[in-house]
Amino acid sequence: MSQLRRATARGKRLLMEAALRLLARNRSFQALGLRELAREAGLNPNTFYRHFKTLDDLGLALIESIAEQLRKPLRERRREAAMSADDERPRSPNELGFDLGRGERVTHESVKSFFDFVLAHPEAFLVGVREFYGPSPVLRRALRETIHGFATDLADDIRDFDLLPNVDSDTVAQLSETVMQQLFLLSLDYIESKDQREAIQRQAEREVLMLFTGAIVLSRQAPEYVVD
Amino acid sequence: MSQLRRATARGKRLLMEAALRLLARNRSFQALGLRELAREAGLNPNTFYRHFKTLDDLGLALIESIAEQLRKPLRERRREAAMSADDERPRSPNELGFDLGRGERVTHESVKSFFDFVLAHPEAFLVGVREFYGPSPVLRRALRETIHGFATDLADDIRDFDLLPNVDSDTVAQLSETVMQQLFLLSLDYIESKDQREAIQRQAEREVLMLFTGAIVLSRQAPEYVVD
């Protein structure tokens, strides 16, 4: 190739976009057909082979492309939201060193920002959740990696915002995986059930707060040393 | 028909069993073919139409049949496990009225019993999780109903065992849904990742305990009256 990285070929882009459109329309990835794909993209069926070896190949490229586009903005929005909730009020920690009011405000805004973000990219989340437990191991691995990346960002932010004081970083990491995955899975219902969005968001907030509170309380009795 | 309910016809049973087998072998329901199904069942393709109108029809029958077979035994095993953990020791509630040691023991045994049950019915859980977020609305609704039933049993047991004292029943119900769904989803990894089973089970226990602890602590400040 002339430059180290040429722009993605037109056909490749069209095929990936077509796939995303079809998958978002209640089609399982495994049930996707190569001709169907080409038809949707307005291309000759054989064009597929110019860019991909197998359908899994396309799926992987699609997920990686989307993941790369979404990761940074998602984090940015969350940080903005958390900042806006973290006002000038003085902190008022309870006997566990946890400021519940602040935790509630930050959680509320962060969760809200997540679901807003979901609504801005409905196809990506729809397809992502559908295939997260789907039958293609390749896609599942890629999606797990993606959520893991999101969760890593979340863990860093929780630390930056000092949201889980006195909770060791392994627990924070594990908690972030749980929370991010749960939010991710909830996004499907959030998109599809327009009239339940408020309830879903509230429920998500409650779950996060319970997990955080539980983690803080349980960290109290085994703070540093190892229990055998 | 002579009796009000005749035994399920041989072909119908064979087709449902074939479907379960194929779905458990990394095939998405949407990608199932009618001829493929008949081949696996050792039947003529047209036999399908004798028993089902559409593939969704078969899927629904399959899920309902499995759900009916599993619900009671699952609860039975959990109750036995919880009983065995609930030994003669006197209870030692902390300042929140929560006996953490007892909670840990009962949770441990209950979660263990769940995953043991999963391993006894791997195909059912494999397929259930895969299709839980799958593209067929009919199957998804049926699976949700099933998990909801399991969660209802769990909520009743939590009350019977007095595991969440001072937590109102709506919260217990909601918590049970969350926990049961989470366990359900984890069952896929539990089945597939033989070498991570211990870790998955431990993590599940921790999550349940965090949620329970969090729920108890958060219930402290809004026990009876409504906060506006």
Place this chain on the structure above:
DNA sequence: CTTTCTTGTATACGCCCGTATACCCAAGAT
């Protein structure tokens, strides 16, 4: 004993699928 129903089969048709082969053309490279 005959009729009717239920369950399963055989054959057949038309359609869509994946893919092999061959051709085309524009853009760079030489």
Place this chain on the structure above:
DNA sequence: ATCTTGGGTATACGGGCGTATACAAGAAAG
């Protein structure tokens, strides 16, 4: 100016698919 290569197309093949129609055999009903 010629050659190579990347991206797109046209045609064609064999095979599997869903399903319509017609037939068969055992069980139940009359």
